[in-house]
Amino acid sequence: MKVFVSAPYFINFKQSTFTNPAMLTFIVDTTDLSVGSYTEIVKIKSDSDIINCFISFKVEPSSSIVLKLKVGLNIAYINGRKVSLDTLPFIDSKSNRTLVPVRFISEAFRAKVEWDPKERKVSIKKGPSEHHDPVLIELWIGSKKTSVNLKSVTIDVAPKIVPPGRTMVSLRFIAETLGSTVKWDPITREITIIYNP
Numbered sequence: 094m095k096v097f098v099s100a101p102y103f104i105n106f107k108q109s110t111f112t113n114p115a116m117l118t119f120i121v122d123t124t125d126l127s128v129g130s131y132t133e134i135v136k137i138k139s140d141s142d143i144i145n146c147f148i149s150f151k152v153e154p155s156s157s158i159v160l161k162l163k164v165g166l167n168i169a170y171i172n173g174r175k176v177s178l179d180t181l182p183f184i185d186s187k188s189n190r191t192l193v194p195v196r197f198i199s200e201a202f203r204a205k206v207e208w209d210p211k212e213r214k215v216s217i218k219k220g221p222s223e224h225h226d227p228v229l230i231e232l233w234i235g236s237k238k239t240s241v242n243l244k245s246v247t248i249d250v251a252p253k254i255v256p257p258g259r260t261m262v263s264l265r266f267i268a269e270t271l272g273s274t275v276k277w278d279p280i281t282r283e284i285t286i287i288y289n290p
Contacts, residue, residue, distance in 0.1 A: 100135040104148060123152045125173055158273075160201050160286040164191060171201050180259040182284075188250035191277075191284060192261040195232075195252065202271050202288050204228070208260075215252060215260055217267065222290040225272040232262060241270055 098106050098117060103126060106119045117137075130151045137144045162169035167178045182193045195215055199206045204219035217230040231240040232252045239246045252262045264284065268275050273288040 095139070097138045098135060099138070100148075101133050104133060104135065119148075121148070121150055126152050128152050156290060158202060158288040158290070160198075160288075162193070162284055164282045164284070169197070169201075179257065180255060180261065182264070183261075185250045188263075190250045190266075191264045192250065192253070193264045193267075195260045195262045195267070198262070198264060198267050199271075201286075202268075202273065203290070204271060215262070217271075219271055224289055228271055230267065230270055234260065239266075 100106065100119070103122045104119055105122060106117060130149070132147050132149045135146045135148055137146060158172060160169060160171050162178075162182055164182050164184055167181050169176045169178055176197075178194060178197060180194050182191055184191050195217070196206045199217045199219075202219065204217050207216040207218070208214075209216070213234040215232045215234075217228070217232075219225070219228040221227045227242075229240075229242055233239070234254055235251050237248050237251045239248055248263060248266050250263050252260055254260055264286070265275050268286045268288075271288065273286045276285045276287075278284075
């Protein structure tokens with residue numbers, strides 16, 4: 094006897110047809126789901142009967158922040174939530190570094206951004222967390238000289254302003270200075286940044 098299983102798209106069974114329905118293995122993909130409790134219906138259908146089962150589960154807030162974006166695409170994902178960017182991430186041809194809007198990358202990791210128009214300086218401030226000390230990053234437009242916690246640091250690509258007036262900075266420098274790990278896929282040109290507070 095064959096048994097067929099159907100469920101909402103985020104409940105993934107290893108297979109949809111079973112000859113032995115005594116044990117059905119599945120995974121709940123919570124990427125697109127909000128925090129909260131869920132009870133979902135699963136239909137198990139055989140030649141002679143349809144049985145409705147219920148799967149209950151809870152989506153907890155994620156402690157990690159996972160940021161995904163692609164070079165040349167104005168859409169990013171923060172823990173699976175779609176975010177539109179008004180400036181495309183791009184690769185600087187001289188340094189071969191990916192540049193992203195400073196406010197977007199910093200605020201994604203719960204840091205504050207301040208702009209000083211007189212000095213043309215960007216300050217990124219991140220308070221302490223369970224796994225990280227506080228961080229203060231200071232960058233000046235057009236300069237590779239920066240400051241991290243009041244110590245001078247030279248980076249390989251200077252921040253720049255691009256239309257419509259967005260400050261672009263090295264994604265890897267900001268992400269790693271804030272304590273994140275960065276993974277680059279050269280085939281898909283996708284960047285994944287993981288931050289554990």
